[in-house]
Amino acid sequence: MRSTLFLAPLLAAITTTRAQHVKLEIPEVDEYVHSMLGEFDHWTHYPGPSPTYWHHPSPRPTKPVPPKPTNQCAYWLADIKHQGIAAFNPTPSTYQVFRNVKDFGAKGDGVTDDTAAINNAISSGGRLGPAQGGSTTVTPAIVYFPSGVYMINASIIDYYYTQLIGNPNCLPTIRAFPTFSGGLGLIDGDQYGANGLGFGATNVFWRQIRNFIIDMTLVPGDSSVTGIHWPTAQATSLQNIVFQMNSNNGTQHQGIFIESGSGGFMNDLVFNGGNNAAVFGNQQFTMRNLTFNNAVTAISQIWDWGWTYKSININNCTTGLNMSSGGPTAQSVGSVTFIDSSISNTGVGIATAHGPNSQPPTAGSLILENVVFTNVGIAVEGEGNTVALAGGSFTVAGWGEGHSYTPNGPQTFEGPITPVARPASLLQSGGKYYERSKPQYQQYPVQNFLSARSAGATGDGHTDDTAALQRAILTARAQGKILFVDQGDYLVSGTIYVPAGSRIVGESYSVILSHGNFFNNIYAPQPVVQIGRPGERGSIEMSDMIVSTQGQQRGAVLFEYNLNSPSNSPSGLWDVHARIGGFAGSNLQLAECPTTPDVTVTADNLNQQCIAAFMTMHLTKPSSGLYLENVWLWVADHDVEDPQLRQITIYAGRGLLDQSQEGTVWMVGTAVEHHVKYEYQFANTQNVFAGQIQTETAYYQPNPSAPIPFPYVATLSDPIFPNTTTLAAGNVSIPAADGWGLRIVDSSAINVYGAGLYSFFDNYSTNCSNQGNGEVCQDRNFEVVGSRGVTVYNLNTVGTHYMIEVDGVDVAYYGDNLDGFVDTIALFRN
């Protein structure tokens, strides 16, 4: 299908670009930008690549990095002109996005009490604090700490939508006075008030803390002090933080305390000393590259549904990971997947309470893969302090406990398992799965950055920035610069093309916001952000960005990834998210898209204005080599700006579709929620590492059910849904046409290291998932069709009657795999 109608806005935008064209100093750059813009004339229509692949200029060598400035602590983010704006703040002209704590009076001299100054830097400007609760997107802030030692005597209180960022070249230290008191955490990410946590832990989104030393060592060891209190949800991260704790006998220090929420991701953390160096309780999390030295217990896992640990190093602790909480009669930890890690000089490596008689039956499910034990007393402790895996020095290729389906079951197992046959293209040297932390570009001086706003884009949420933003991306690429997208909402009416070689970084999640007719044809979908064109080779990096839609956008594909990137230098998206509806500027809030539980919704009476996207992320057939880390593709279930967080109804057709023929895709800490037809779909693809993945079914389904309102598209391997309900015991009817959480079609080598597929609602009511009600929110949530070489470790479902369907046959009934609020299968293989 080819329609020139929808080309019009884009061509108009490009014409504007040419007219407004400003002569750049480097002629060849100018030529390059023009040649790239010219290629838009050869636009082809979605889906699928054009038969003749794009011709594009061969990648130009990027300019050599200028030598590091003489000031070794110089950091571009501090030095760049601060001109981010909060576009939908009531007073964007006066609201300050970037705050340097020193501008608010913090001394960082190791002597002065900086508590008040830091808290003032965070709270000033009418921002949302825990005392008010609720949530908002209109007061984003970066609170920046230059190098220094910041003394505090009470908690730093974190606010909503806040990025606490230290200088990565000279890490600032936040150090507690010996007299520190009065708070939970040197940094309290969610302060308790009279009514419990200030922010509802499962609604704390879009925040980061990175590049700090959190120093508790002046506080007496017998004082139970905490480094960071972090009950939190999706699109949040802790990165590059060192926790210094007392390591004397009897220490009561702890580095991180999380008691609730729905996370989340963290990486590159070092814990020295402490009693419980980290205390973790949350629905699910992905944690990568954490090192623990000299703690009593490295990780105290107080509860979870699913958790993926990768590249964990535990040294010289009494206990490594203690997941025995609740004991054998009432285990509170659902499951843990622990891979590519090492535990050395430690008494008990992993303590569980799991065994033949432990309850709930599948709680304490555990999978180890590629774990090196060195001089460990007991590798895995089981129910009643029994030895499940003896200690010593050895490498575990694969080991587990829980229920297995291969593909039929359940079998109860405890012992060695055959590890995944890891595709070589997914590995780094040494056999671990490839991993790469979010680039902070700290080695580059500020001259290597191009500001999108300086380049002419407004980000004001009102001006059409299509041409200006496109030009900024191409100019940065041509000059070998990193594009800094200053905080703002960049309204676009045509596709933004990101060529190979681009490096793009946002500021407190800068938003690309699509609108208009170009993206509104449900039969001719268009990419909002197109990463490479089909046939293009090379790679890109993008971080701290959000892509969104405004109003009705029936044909919007928020991310289309076409690049063919090499497996040893894949493209990467870090802290890059989709947000569809439910925020200021979306025109898809409570007023426009209220819930209608009392109306039977059909294709005819459905609120067409709230059809907000066609698909959220598409990895097309010719694409390959993509590394996703901490990526949350969210269709709003509630209005973030509403103080009561009331539910809304937004329709987005498809979540993440991976059709990459070559594959080689990593999904590290990703989540996809509330789409119509499916959250994750793998179709005719291979070579995938995914873990922890997390989904939620749309809360309104089956009112309407998943065939409505998006027409079936065969080339996208859309699922075909039955039009029926099924009956469970007592003639309870179960919707059979709710969207899939995970669907794997005609694929191979799909390796899922932890999955939480949740269906909490039926027609906005949670009765169907309340414990003991028979898990009747939907009949099935995960299917495998025509695929071999699929492994899923620690599959956790909620509200789903049958946990796995293989080639049309239900193979796992929830009632055989009970684990408290969830149902758990430790090992599925087909």
Ligand SMILES: *[C@@H]1O[C@H](CO)[C@@H](O)[C@H](O)[C@H]1NC(C)=O
């Ligand atoms: C810290 O606060 C305590 C009271 O909570 C006070 O006694 C002490 O003097 C303060 N220390 C500093 C260094 O401000």
Ligand SMILES: *[C@@H]1O[C@H](CO)[C@@H](O)[C@H](O)[C@H]1NC(C)=O
């Ligand atoms: C730690 O202190 C306890 C009593 O406070 C003592 O029994 C124990 O032996 C000490 N352990 C070490 C390793 O010093």
Ligand SMILES: *[C@@H]1O[C@H](CO)[C@@H](O)[C@H](O)[C@H]1NC(C)=O
């Ligand atoms: C792991 O984290 C440490 C501490 O932040 C860092 O130095 C190291 O480079 C990280 N390793 C990887 C592979 O990212």
Ligand SMILES: *[C@@H]1O[C@H](CO)[C@@H](O)[C@H](O)[C@H]1NC(C)=O
């Ligand atoms: C091991 O940990 C203990 C207790 O924290 C500490 O005293 C000792 O120095 C550590 N050993 C090494 C080699 O770090």
Ligand SMILES: *[C@@H]1O[C@H](CO)[C@@H](O)[C@H](O)[C@H]1NC(C)=O
């Ligand atoms: C694990 O934690 C429990 C408390 O939940 C404690 O009773 C037990 O001793 C710990 N086990 C080990 C091996 O540290």
Ligand SMILES: *[C@@H]1O[C@H](CO)[C@@H](O)[C@H](O)[C@H]1NC(C)=O
């Ligand atoms: C949805 O639930 C409401 C009650 O909350 C009920 O009145 C309505 O009939 C239900 N609609 C459908 C289509 O199930």
Ligand SMILES: *[C@@H]1O[C@H](CO)[C@@H](O)[C@H](O)[C@H]1NC(C)=O
């Ligand atoms: C469900 O109903 C729709 C519309 O009525 C129809 O197009 C579709 O084929 C039906 N699906 C099945 C599996 O019967």
Ligand SMILES: *[C@@H]1O[C@H](CO)[C@@H](O)[C@H](O)[C@H]1NC(C)=O
């Ligand atoms: C379920 O419905 C069938 C008819 O549809 C009926 O024969 C049967 O008795 C019902 N069972 C229960 C438990 O209500």
Ligand SMILES: *[C@@H]1O[C@H](CO)[C@@H](O)[C@H](O)[C@H]1NC(C)=O
């Ligand atoms: C949910 O269950 C409660 C208690 O059984 C009942 O009162 C309520 O009507 C149910 N809600 C819906 C929407 O079915």
